[in-house]
Amino acid sequence: MRIVVRAHDARLARDAQALLATAGVEAAALPGAYRAAPDGEDISIFAAMSGDVDDVARLAVTSLAAEPAPLARLIGLKSGSPPALGLGPASVFTSAIALDAPSKLLSAQVEACTRVAIAEEERARRVLTAAEYGVAPVEPQERRKLKALYIGAPSTMFLALERVLADQGGLVAAAFSSYAGFDHLHDEPFDAVVLNGAQDASTAISLCAALRRNASLYHLPTMLVTAPGDIATATAAIARGASAVAEANAPCGPSLGWLFEAVRRERRRRAAEHDIRALRDRMGDSRTGLFKRAAFDAHLTRLASDHHVSGRPLSLAVLRVLPAPGSREPSDAVWKRGFNEIASLAGRLMRDADCGTAIGRDFIAVAMPASVLKGARRTAERIASVSECTAFASGEGGAGPLVFEQSAVEMQPGESGAAMLARAMRALEVEAIPA
Template sequence: MGSDPRILVVAPDDGLIGPLCQGLDALGWRTVTARSLAGAIQVLIDWPLETVILDARLPDAVEGIGALRQTVTPRRLPILAIGPDAATWEPGLADIVMSSPPHAAQAALRLESLVRSAIAEEEVSLREATFAARGQPLPIADLDATPLRVLAAGKPDRHFLALSNALTARGCEVVAAPTPYTAFDYLHERPFDAAVLWGAEDHTPALSIASGMKRNTRLYHIPAVLYLRGSGEINLSELYNRGFADVAAADTPEEETAERITALARAHRRHVAIRKALESARGSGLTDPMTGLFTPELFASHLARVAEGARLRRRPLSVAVLRVSETEAVVEARKGGWLDRALPQIGAMVSRLIRTEDTAARLSPDVFALALPATHGPAARIAADRIAAVIGCTAFDAGPDRSPFVVEFEVGVAEVAAGESPATVLERASKDVRVSA
């Protein structure tokens, strides 16, 4: 959206949320403020804003939440409510509740997670319609009913122990890992819904764990929360690069931090169920039998539906194409059939690296395509390049007495323009391919 606002702030004055708005504006999360719910509804009609920050002091705040969401239907509208009054609201009324305004960097991380979850829920309904239209209803898997599993990594500390107790009181199964080594042992041995990492005096162990999770395709999507000793220790660029889903300071009430962690964990478990449902469709004949990705025909059908959904919801949509680059190593691997053996694994890696709301397809043996909802062209290129880079770190078998080979991609991206057909945008993306950075 460039310089257009992304967040609607509904507040009677700037006393509570004003400083947060200034911080978010500085981070690129431009805000627009309405002083009443009536004004807020008009702003939502005028602008396709992504999320709402609501001052809980508004006298009609509780009643107004439904009206705000109804205004943007069928687009989902995540709402962050701030203020002591919100603590008494019915659970689930707002997507997340904070007793006081958070650090702007912390709010940006959490809002990003809320927005992505809303987009994923929209995508689920579109995928269900696509499969149903082709005679293969998509079975949404039942959510895992066992307690949420949270990894708590870091040396024991009274704040960290208090947070663990608050998570346990919410029914979570908390597994303590005092070192990065034990943390990764646990992460590889059993599934987790979230990981909370203690910053302590030295952030290095926490940053190491988060970075390692982002380099692993199986752990890539587990939300990691950094729990800091205080509120003034946030290095925004470093945390974004490390991929944290949320950041909490130790002076935040443990109950509030625990609620935010469990919300992230529930969202992750929901996304896992969605992915399992998509995997269950592999035997339907609609997906590529080697990789489980969408076939060209299924992708074309779904892309048309996604494009229409993006138009109705006033969201951007981009398409990316990843084509295996004909490097010397790939040419040699192709001759012996070793590339053909590696391509199913490559396709499976693509399916694990995309976000829940993204759709991946195998257009030909060594050409893959992605549909990225609510994503502008530049951001889509970053996402596609990141997928290419992660796969590029993997060595594939090249046969006896030969060194393993790696795969590079040529990446092309195009953003859907107004009135443009899905076939045209896919063609533009294919023509745009160049070697990934």
């Protein structure tokens, strides 16, 4: 992603650039009045660490007419000056990041903002493809009440959290043990979880890590409460994906502000990916969960056109599924059933923003927006390696041992979507990569 830091003051822009570099985020600094970035711009970060939010907002407004527009406009604030509480829609800025946050947290914030931006762009693109394909639009998800879960020993933080959420029309559920907490998390949806580690830091850290190991809870905004001065626990929590850290018996306003920002961002991601999946299903094959071929071709054409305009990379992977050398030849019915299962598995192993289809009786293609060649290769390898380990690949009535040939390409200047797909499939004939 091409990230550009902007501010009227050159020193502020360079300071923000340095903080991002410390977090492993490469960005160009472009101070002064708004002008187009010479190498293109995917994510704009408007540095407001001096506290002059109105000044950077005016600068950001001038970017609204940019062509092509950046994927996201982020405001870079200090950790102690988070955005306002609440779930209201964004105005000029699509999200906020804490430029002086610990490097791991800052990197995670930028990554999360990028993920949301890619998903929202893909949703808009699929809406257009669906309309072209004659598919009805998706009904938006019903907006539900804000809800958080507090896990741990009773404390004043629970009362503060309850008061803040009540002011926003939300509520807090409490679980005073980790077992009860995970029962709650599996039984009902929450916008955030607050872990009290002031009395039992090791259990809170373990819970924070457990959330990251659970696919359905991986992105759940999490705040961990530490004992006063417990920097080690705070650092460990951030390393395990916590969105915010607060000290017990200290003002928690800034930490709750960043927790709310994570909740806003996560709600947007869920809404975008819900619509993406719904549109895929409406244009897809119910047996595999992948796009039907005609819809895939139409969407790939749109993907290629959009990425040529934006200058962002577009990659594509193709896998060919074959019986292993020396294995028995399966019947057509057995092969069709096994291939459909492989295709269905492939659909679950790609990002929601990716677009896949089955081609013929043995090819699977996956188009990946805003992804470089390395990402396409990684996706192809993941699908092949997981598929080779599945039970339906062998055994009584199965298709027998399978091998997967892989090809990955990145779109070249002036190349159409159809030409990119043809190039990837030709590569399997001359340069197959065994999984």
